[in-house]
Structures are given as structure tokens and as C-alpha cells.
Amino acid sequence: MIDVNVSLSRWPFRRLPLDHPEKLVAKLRASGVTEAWAGNFDALLHRDLAAVNARTVAICRRRGDGLLRPFGAVDPTLPDWREDLRRCHEDYAMPGVRLHPNYHGYALDHPAFVELLDDAGCRGLVVQIALKMDDERHLHPLLKGLPTTDLAPLLPLLARPNRPKIILLNALRNLSGEPLRKLLAAGDVWVDVAMLEGIEGIKRLVAQVGPDGILFGTHAPFYYPEAAGMKLRESPLSPEQAEAVMQGNARRIIPAS
């Protein structure tokens, strides 16, 4: 399986049982994950994203046991964010970047976000947009009012000529029905199952939108990584559908390294 949604370093508000890279990698391997796309919790609140990205690469290379693929953090509201993007692409050979619009304080109609999409698309970088990281009911008091990113401005941007491949992480608690169908129908947009809930949730989602836009993601180590795999067990899928969700779709986004 290819897990498109893991994070390194430490969650800012509590220690997590798997927040050591070696423990995380071992647990993912034991759960059947063969490749994991890794962002970094530090990107949420740190301002020095250049240092965060350097650490992400170092951890993936030295402690990832061949399983972790680094995704850099870029905040288009920071000065000279293009240099962060360049380093992710040229210096670190990352396959993509992960954005946190709500933590970084911009909406998806922000001009710099549009520029970032264009630049990433021109470079062939995948763009992951993390819609949220935690249940808004559980946010630390100092994060009170942290918004959930509104995806409505994204749809018209998908018509731009240089748009990148876009993965919406942790989207399925707030995104469903027609808005989800429209985004997936625009092409080159995917969602992961980490925050999908309800009995037989993946089966129901496949029935609504088909299997091609759905990716396996655990949101580990914030979530117990077993949860996403058990959701697959709860949802009977055809072998072709299961293969697409577990790795086929992800492999079409980023070839094997």
C-alpha cells in the first residue's frame, strides 16, 4: 500500500506513540505500507520552513528505511517562498509539496496561492493541500478560531493550463456530495481516506465517485495507522477497486522512485 498522508517530527500539542521515525516506519511496514509520503508537523507553526524541509529530507533519507518520500512545506505568504519551492524541487528532488492554508492563514483565492499552484505545476510537483489536521472541536484554546479551508475557490483554478496534480488531505469530513464530485471530475484531483467516517465508508464513497480519485492515507502518527487499513476491511471492494485505492492511483500520480 502507498500511504499518501504521514507526518514527521512532533505534534505541537502532545507526544504521539509513533513520533519517532523508526517506530512510525516499523508500524507502517507492519500494516502493509510499502511507501509513505511524508510532510512535517513542524510546518504548522514554525516560520523557518527552509529548515523544516531540510530536516524532512534528512529524516526520510537517513531514518526512512526506504519507505518515506519527503514532501516539503511551502507557505506562499512568506517572503521569497519561491526559493523554498525551488529547493524542494531542485535541491531535494521532492515529488511534491504539502500546504497548510488554515495554519498559514490564507484562503485558496489568495493570489500567492494561485502563483504557487502555477509554479508547482510548471515544475511537475504534486501539491497536497491539508484541509485540517485535527477535529475543530478539539483544538487547543490558543488555536480557537482556526478555520477549515474552504475549497470553493479551488474549482475555477483547476482550469488553469499549468495546474499541478492536487491531493486534498483530511478533506472528507467536510467535503462530500456535489462539491466533491465536481472537484474530482475536474481531473488530476484526489482525496485520501484518513478522515472518511461511517460504516462501510470507502465502499459508499466508491459508489458515489468511483475508485479513481481515492487514495489510501493514514494521517499517522496523529491517527493510529491501523484505522485506514481497517476501513478497507470494513468496506468490501472489488479487487480492482481495492488495488486502485491502496496503491494504483497513487502510483499513477508519482511513479516509483
Add this chain to the structure above:
Amino acid sequence: MIWDVHAHIAGTGERTPEEAMARLIVAADRMGIDRLVVCMGDPWAHDPSPAELVRENDQVLRALEHWNHRAFGFVYVSPKHVEASLREIDRCVRDGPMIGLKLWVAERCDSPRADEIVKRAQALKAVILQHTWIKAGGNLPGESTPTDLAALASRHPDASFVCGHCGGQWELGVRAVRSRPNVAVDVAGGDPTAGIVETAVRELGAERVVYGSDAPGRSFASQLAKVTGADVSEADRKLILGENLRRLLLPILQAKGIDA
């Protein structure tokens, strides 16, 4: 053995309680869950009138009818309507197949009006499942916190309570009920956030932690993963998955002659 303390018949997408129950059982079978506790009807009422309590409990009774070997029922009651709640307890627990109570968000459970309901439950050896949450954006007016439940439990030290959802913000929830040994916590209904079970076991002891799902709104899978993925001993995992709930329910099961 896996027993789930917290499931509902609303939200399956099925048309009748019987169909909803069958749908739950299919998914439960796939996940190896042996028994479900179900409560509340479809649609459910946040602040149910006496008539709505009857309607919702009737739906659960229908759901249970063909699944007595797989499911238990908890009667939905409200401190807003004490006399009606007592009648429902008598109808559904004393004279019916249900074995526990469910209180939701109509009125905070530290209200003195909850006392008569608890006394009736205790007389029948029924377990009381109280929804709790501590919401960052503020609770509903009648929505209980674990601190409210701890206050109620302190007035009724011989009654048996389950703190639903472990208070949502479980780091706070376990602290709030830590001093009340007659309160267990269920891990149902929140995201599968790593550490919930380890923290509850560390602070309360494994004997006070109970698996629950809040299905069908939540998946059985994500909620089970909290227990199967937790860094706890296998003995503790067995307690949480089913043995604790069976122990809590055993007095009323025996009193009613239910084999489980």
C-alpha cells in the same frame, strides 16, 4: 470477544429499524464484533419530548427483536422529563429487554433532576451511558461534560456509569472522571487519535476503559483501531474490547436471566 457499547440505528441509510440493525450487523460481522449496544431512534431528537422518547425507544425495541443474540438496547431518557423517563425505564428495562440507559444532550447530567433517573437505573442494575464532550467552540446548552458526569457519579457511588466519548477531548475527560471509580470511559465517536487508549489506561486503569464505536456515523474500523493499534498489553486490550463491558453488564444480565 468484542462488545461495542455505543451504536445507533440512525444514519445507516436504511428505511426501517429492522433494516438498519441488519446493516449494522453485516458491518460488525466483517470487523469481528460480537455484540452491539444500540440506543436512540431515527431521526433522533436532541431534546426529546415524552412522546419522542417513546417513539425512539420503540424503534430500538423493533431493531432488537430479531437480534437478541447480537445486540442489547439502552433506553433513551431525559432529565427534562423525569416522570416520562421513569415510565420508559420501567417499560423498556424492568418489563422489557433493555439493560441500560442513554442520556444525551437535553439537559446537563449534573442536574438534580437526573437523580431519580439514576436511582431507578441503579435499582434495576442498569448501566448508564451519558454522552459527554468538551467542545473547543462551546457545548450545546444541555450538553454534559465529563465534569458534570463526575458530579452526578459522586452523588450515586453505587451506580455504574459510562462516560460517552471520553469527553471528546480525552486528555481532559480522563482527568475529570479519574477520581470516580464508578465511571468507565468509552472511546467512541472521536477521530482515531493516537494515544487515547494509552492515556486512559495509564490514568484510569484498563478496567475502566470500554470500546465503543458510535456507528454508523463513525466506522467500526476507525474506532476499533484505537484499541487494536494502542500500545497496551494484550490482557488490557481484551478487557477494553469486551471483557469490561461484559463485567459492567453482568449484574443486570444475570438479574434478567440473559445468557451472555
